[in-house]
Amino acid sequence: MCIPCSCCCCCAGNLCMSDQEKAAAESTEDGGNGGADPYATNAPFVSALMAFAERDPACFQFPGHNRGKAAPAMLSQLFGPDVFAYDLSPIPRIGNLFSSKGPLSDAQKLAAEVFGSSETWFLVGGSSCGVMASIMATCSPGDFLVLPRNLHVSATHAMVLSGAIPKYITPEYSSLWDVAGGVTPSQVETAIEELKEAGKRAAAVLITSPTYQGICSRIDEITKLCHSHGLPVIVDEAHGAHFKFHPRFPKTALEQGADLVVQSTHKVLSSLSQSSMLHTSGHRVDRERVRRCLEALQSTSSSYLLLASLDAARAQLSKNPEAILSKAMEMADLARLQIEQIPGLSILDASSFSSDFPNMDPLRVTVGVSRLGLTGFKVNELLIDKHAVIPEFEGMRSVTLVFNWGTSMEHIERLITALSHLSTRFLDEDQSQNQVGSGEITPFAGFRRELSPRDAFFAKKRNVDIGESLGEICGELICTFPPGVPVLNPGEVITREALEYLQDARNKGAVIMGAADPRLSSMVVCGG
Structure with a gap:
């Protein structure tokens, strides 16, 4: 029986804590390096959550499944019964996204050390939340935001919320691939100067790098240019959370001087879907304003499961990630070589664009399929339905494959077998070299803005x-x-x-x- 004591705040949903819980929770006093639980130093939030759940408390709080006791049977069968024990409403001693102390705060500080930021915030609304908070933190109503026209929808939503006005840069577009490239420093400079000539001034610059296909812009040159104009740089690096952890990867946006960087920790790294991080560096952006924007956008009932996955994914990176990611790159390199030998298929590379985009993510392999007389949409359907092979992305003329440290040789063999089968079945060498057609229709041609x-x-x-x-x-x-x-x-x-x-x-x-x-x-x- 739990007897109320001086440390209990039962009315706030905080049950009396065991010594193990206190050790995990109070490790904040020395930056997460104290406590009896050896796991606490490696993943403080996960450790505190595990210690609390092991007590099997009598819960008079949300959610209604009551640690799985009232969970729908089909969900228990789908997830297993154990996962519900960790799906809790915020517990004061464990913390929430807006706590300044506790295991969750410790976990974010450890993430900042690992990813190389001044401060890191965990996100449970995906990178979309981070992009929106970054724009809202740097742009006020009527301010101009320089950004590429191939922006993610979250940037548009952020402009609706913040009242920022876009100054678009049109990226180079390959009609042959139906793929947009990156943004060049000269394009950014032109946009800034055009605003000045019109008597306007940009408040911030947003760059998407890498793109979905792994194409990277020259962030170092762009940040130097923007900083010379006194402008903060936001980088939507949702697809580049893994860049810091192997020398073959492009440099991270933080390493290249960006001020705010959004990363999807769930994409190539291993946190749960919808979990991401927002990193900041330097002093050009008001961190308190970032925090307020995140409070406005994030749930007050943030999922402990998502937060724990971010802490665990960061902890996993302390276990020789370079060796693990080397295996992923070996798998990608092998697949790339074998795909290039399959008749009718091609691989996207930097030569597909006239602009200089020297860096591409080696874990992205975009396969051109138009010579098969098929769209990427149809190839994606056939790969999934007939071969149980699932690409990450399908477009008009290609599919994009993403490799990670869970990719195995057996996966590669199934992929190559499936693509070879499609080549044998659909390629007709006597027909046009590009049966789907490369056309000149582009998604950004001739756009014109009349209203913000x-x-x-x-x-x-x-x-x-x-x-x-x-x-x-x-x-x-x-x-x-x-x-x-x-x-x-x-x-x-x-x-x-x-x-x-x-x-x-x-x-x-x-x-x-x-x-x-x-x-x-x-x-x-x-x-x-």
């Missing part, structure tokens, strides 16, 4: 037939998914090029996201 994203979001709207939408101001955010890059943003004029691209993508199997009518028979436009 925020003004367009709150403007009166109406539905019009797709044939009547040309020239209207778009009232919704429309993109193909993945990767969640808008083809039309709220406030942009609907162009013939954008309509043709969206309709072509829909007809070839793309999922249209954001549109009220995903069939694109009608569109939402601004104006009563």
Whole structure:
């Protein structure tokens, strides 16, 4: 029986703690290096959560499954019964995302040390939350934000919330691959100077690097340029959380001087989906404002499971990640060599773009499939349904494969067998070298903004037939998914090029996201 004592705060949901729990929780006093539990020094949040759960407390708190006792049977069968013991409402001694002390605070400090930041915040709303908080922390209503047109949808949502106005950079686009490249320093400089000539000033610069296909921009040159203008640099490095942990990887955005960096720890690293980190470096960004923005965006009932996975993933990186990631790169290199030998297939590399993008993520392999007379959407479907092989991304003319330290030789063999089968079945050497067609339709051609994203979001709207939408101001955010890059943003004029691209993508199997009518028979436009 738990007898209330001076350390208990039962009315706040805090049960009397064992010595083991106290050791884990109070290790904060020496930066996470104290405590009787040896695991506490390696993963303080995981350790505290395990110690608490092992007590099998009588819970009079949320969630309603009561540590699995009332969990739906189908979920217990799906997840196993043990996982529910750790799905708890915030416990004061264990902490929450807004605690300044405790095991969770310790875990974030250890993450900052490992990833090389001044401060790190755990995110349970994915990298989208980090991108939104970064923009809100650096831009006020009416401020201009320089960013690439192949931005993630979260950046548009952030501009709606913050009132920032976009100054877009159009990245180089390969019609042959239906893939956008990175952003060059000269493009960034031009955007900054164009704002100055118009009597405006940028508040921040946002760069996406690497892209979904692993293409990296020259962040070091961009940060030096922006800092010379007094501008903070935000890098959406969602796809590059692993870069710090092997010399063959490109340098991280933090190593290249970026001020705010968002990383999806769940992509190549091993935390649970939806868990990410936001890192900051230097003094150009007000950290207290970042914290306030995160409090506005993140749940007050943050999942302990997601938070524990971030702590555990960081701890895993202390166990010789270079050797583990070397294995992943060996698997990627082997797959790349074997895929190049399969008739009708090709591999995306830096030579696909005229601009100089010297660095690409070696764990990304984008396979061109158009010579098979198939779209990437169809190849993805066939690989999954017929061969139980799942690519990460499918596009008009390619599929992208991502390798990690869980990739095995057996996986490579199944992949090569499946692709070889598709080549044998669909390649016809007597037909065109590019049966899907390379075309010149691009998703960013001729776009023009009439309203800010925020003004367009709150403007009166109406539905019009797709044939009547040309020239209207778009009232919704429309993109193909993945990767969640808008083809039309709220406030942009609907162009013939954008309509043709969206309709072509829909007809070839793309999922249209954001549109009220995903069939694109009608569109939402601004104006009563």
